[in-house]
Every structure is written in C-alpha cells, then in structure tokens.
Amino acid sequence: MIMTVNYHYLSTGVIGSGELAYYIDGVLQDTAALNGTTISGLSNDFVYLGKGVYSVDPECAVTIDQFSIYNRALTPGEVLFLAGN
DSSP states (O other): OOOOOOOOOEEEEEETTTEEEEEETTEEEEEEEOTTOOGGGSOOTTOOSSOOSSTTSOOOOOOOOOOOOOSSOOOHHHHHHHTTO
C-alpha cells in the first residue's frame, strides 16, 4: 500500500461578536453566525475530532499531531503564523 502524507493546519474559533471562523492552512474558508449563542452555551453532546455527527458521515483516517485550546479567539494573523505561513 502506498500512503501519501499531507499535513494541514486546521483552526476553528470565535471571532468578533459571536461568529465561528473555519481556517485551513491559515486561509479563512467560511464563517457562521452563532445567533446570540455563546461558546459556553453550546452543547458538547456531539463533539468529535475526525468524525462527523451523523451516522452517514465518513470517518477520517488521520493522525492528529497537535491539538490546542486557547482562552481567546486567535487573530487571523496568529492563525496564519501557526499554520507556518
């Protein structure tokens, strides 16, 4: 079996006043409004790394090299720096 190794930096965080931001390799992919919900108000019933919340979602065959949680939202520049760019 031939395996290809690709490393990517993924980041999700809260920006501004209640908006989630999703980055891949330091580049903003999309945002989603929290509509007044705070991070502490979100449920953790379906929190997974490398797996979706629906039974039809495929599982990822990945290795997580590093996982970090910060006590604040990172700036776009910090996300870019941590991604190695």
